[in-house]
Amino acid sequence: MRIWTVANQKGGVGKTTTTVSLGGLLASRGKRVLLIDTDPHASLTYYFGIDSEELEVSVFDLFTRGKTMAREEILQSLCPSGVENLDILPATMAIATLDRSLGKKSGMGLILRHALDKISDEYDVAILDCPPVLGVLMVNALAACNRVLIPVQTEFLALKGLDRMMRTMxxxxxxxxxxxxxxxxxxxYDKRTKASLEAYKKLRALYGDKVWPGVVPVDTKLRDASLAMQAPHQFCPKSRGVFAYTSLLEHLEMAEND
Structure with a gap:
């Protein structure tokens, strides 16, 4: 199972949209996909209309029960997304307490990796949506993954968040x-604005081929898809945003095969 973690230490840069868009496209190609919400805001969970506060089991249980949670219990905690081949491990606000309760205990950085090992034969790809804060949740998501995807809004304040993310890694x-x-x-990305053009140039100058050569444009259709609680490839398959994420997925799959 491939594991991708979507992370940035700045909010509002498109992490959840990236997670849902890539997950939906992979599922539409017949891949078995698991999306994991590790953000206390539970944006990924709510995206698909799941009220996390009404769930009996969530990602919180993985952390509080650790290695004692059996494979079948993990599988039973997953929620269908309404998209074929796409499941979700939901978050609740309770995970916001994990840094206080678990942050100083040893061995807390590998909980997610051990849990995913137990169900690795059930899915082809897992994509983890991270909170914008360095703590137990982000550390686990980074420790578990094969690749980190870092969405960066093309404006200069967002570049500061990227700098913090690079230091964390x-x-x-x-x-x-x-x-x-x-x-x-x-x-x-908005090609009409100087801020987007200059920020993109700065990204390429600083990070070279680590930057995907394409861009995800400003596209209100992506926001409309979240309002409709549908994966973008279903809601607006011909939109600029979906075209961009399709191109990104092809780029990532080529990178995985290199």
């Missing part, structure tokens, strides 16, 4: 002796 590489494959994804 450097620290984790040192502590875990793990090298990260990562792809920077320019999002919310």
């Amino acid at each position: 450097e620290l984790m590489q040192s502590s875990q002796n793990k090298s990260y494959n990562f792809t920077i994804i320019p999002t919310m």
